[in-house]
Amino acid sequence: MPPSMQESAARGESGEDHPPCAPLPPDALYIHVPFCLRKCAYCDFHSVPLGIESETDYIEALLCEVRAVSESLRFRTVYIGGGTPTSLSSVMFSRLLAGIDGRLGAGSSPPVEYTIETNPATLEREKITALEASSVNRISVGIQTFNKAGLAVLGRAHDAAQAVSAVRLLRNAGFGNLNLDMLFGWPGQTIEMLREDLGKFLDLRPEHVSAYCLSVEHGTPLARAIRDGSLQPLSDDAQADMLDEVVETMESGGYRRYEVSNFAQPGRESLHNRAYWENRPYVGCGSGACSYANGTRTENTRDIQKYILAISRGERPMENSETLSPEKSARETLVMGLRMTEGINLHEFNKRTGFDALVLCADAISGHVAAGRLEILDGRLRLTRQGFQVANRIWSDLV
Numbered sequence: 451m452p453p454s455m456q457e458s459a460a461r462g463e464s465g466e467d468h469p470p471c472a473p474l475p476p477d478a479l480y481i482h483v484p485f486c487l488r489k490c491a492y493c494d495f496h497s498v499p500l501g502i503e504s505e506t507d508y509i510e511a512l513l514c515e516v517r518a519v520s521e522s523l524r525f526r527t528v529y530i531g532g533g534t535p536t537s538l539s540s541v542m543f544s545r546l547l548a549g550i551d552g553r554l555g556a557g558s559s560p561p562v563e564y565t566i567e568t569n570p571a572t573l574e575r576e577k578i579t580a581l582e583a584s585s586v587n588r589i590s591v592g593i594q595t596f597n598k599a600g601l602a603v604l605g606r607a608h609d610a611a612q613a614v615s616a617v618r619l620l621r622n623a624g625f626g627n628l629n630l631d632m633l634f635g636w637p638g639q640t641i642e643m644l645r646e647d648l649g650k651f652l653d654l655r656p657e658h659v660s661a662y663c664l665s666v667e668h669g670t671p672l673a674r675a676i677r678d679g680s681l682q683p684l685s686d687d688a689q690a691d692m693l694d695e696v697v698e699t700m701e702s703g704g705y706r707r708y709e710v711s712n713f714a715q716p717g718r719e720s721l722h723n724r725a726y727w728e729n730r731p732y733v734g735c736g737s738g739a740c741s742y743a744n745g746t747r748t749e750n751t752r753d754i755q756k757y758i759l760a761i762s763r764g765e766r767p768m769e770n771s772e773t774l775s776p777e778k779s780a781r782e783t784l785v786m787g788l789r790m791t792e793g794i795n796l797h798e799f800n801k802r803t804g805f806d807a808l809v810l811c812a813d814a815i816s817g818h819v820a821a822g823r824l825e826i827l828d829g830r831l832r833l834t835r836q837g838f839q840v841a842n843r844i845w846s847d848l849v
């Protein structure tokens with residue numbers, strides 16, 4: 451390390467290169483609906499099958515929380531996720547959308563991007579009508595795969611025909627910004643099956659595709675099936691080959707890989723998710739939702755009854771809170787930023803966090819640059835194509 455870097459390192463480790471800029475207020479709102487038709491075999495998200503809890507009480511509590519946070523904040527992006535928001539009854543679904551629009555004052559200044567997640571088995575006509583009447587302008591459809599065996603392995607509640615029909619219904623209703631979720635690398639999938647899937651996804655011409663490689667989460671039915679030998683997981687090498695296939699096919703189909711697992715037509719990148727990848731502040735409403743502001747991360751209780759009770763008493767439904775040190779927050783900003791193919795602007799990073807990234811992680815960065823896994827170009831630090839293949843290893847070195 452040159453002497454100048456050593457000096458900087460001492461400055462960086464003892465505190466900051468210079469004081470970071472004052473944080474901006476959150477302008478991204480996440481709203482969680484924790485209900486699904488049934489639990490998918492691989493799912494460890496915070497969701498419960500419909501009918502276990504009262505959806506009416508939950509939606510009223512959720513709208514209360516949305517009203518409270520929107521009193522002092524204006525949101526540029528809104529994302530309703532879950533769970534499956536469209537698994538609500540038509541009445542409660544309409545109530546949710548109208549309630550959010552009313553509370554956000556969306557009629558006068560609607561969010562620039564307002565996304566809702568849906569599952570193809572839950573998109574009835576009444577729900578499309580409610581979507582048309584709302585400020586929602588982007589829909590994310592959880593298709594995952596068109597393969598019959600794959601849908602069964604994943605325990606999805608829909609079939610391939612419903613997936614195609616959901617996209618057609620949304621297009622006919624005028625929605626011009628669709629994301630399709632895809633999962634690959636599941637037990638039994640071959641590269642030919644993946645190619646067939648990719649062709650079907652591209653035939654639907656979505657503006658955006660999120661393509662995730664399956665990871666088997668502890669405690670799920672899928673993990674149990676693998677443990678008892680009824681399913682065989684794919685090897686890491688097979689999954690890596692599939693990822694290469696996904697990237698090549700998406701890129702040759704006109705989609706830019708702008709984040710590890712996300713591909714978009716030009717100008718259709720997700721603005722909301724960008725707030726997470728840039729480690730900017732955001733607000734989460736609903737059971738289990740997280741918020742991040744002023745270096746503190748909080749999480750609402752996952753217990754739906756406790757959540758409803760806390761809101762009805764006028765209390766915050768928060769269960770966990772963690773305040774990050776400036777250095778930890780800077781490292782997280784670095785790692786999250788490197789999820790994007792454009793990487794991070796080193797000058798902006800320094801201004802925002804007060805740390806010089808090349809000093810904060812000097813050894814790890816210089817090692818990966820020398821090995822061709824990271825590059826510094828035009829004032830930006832980013833992963834190379836080779837780096838993306840071992841991204842998890844690089845991120846853990848930087849944290």
Ligand code: SF4
Nearest residue numbers: 486489490493497533
């Ligand atoms: S639809 Fe999504 S959130 Fe619901 S169980 Fe399946 S993977 Fe989990």
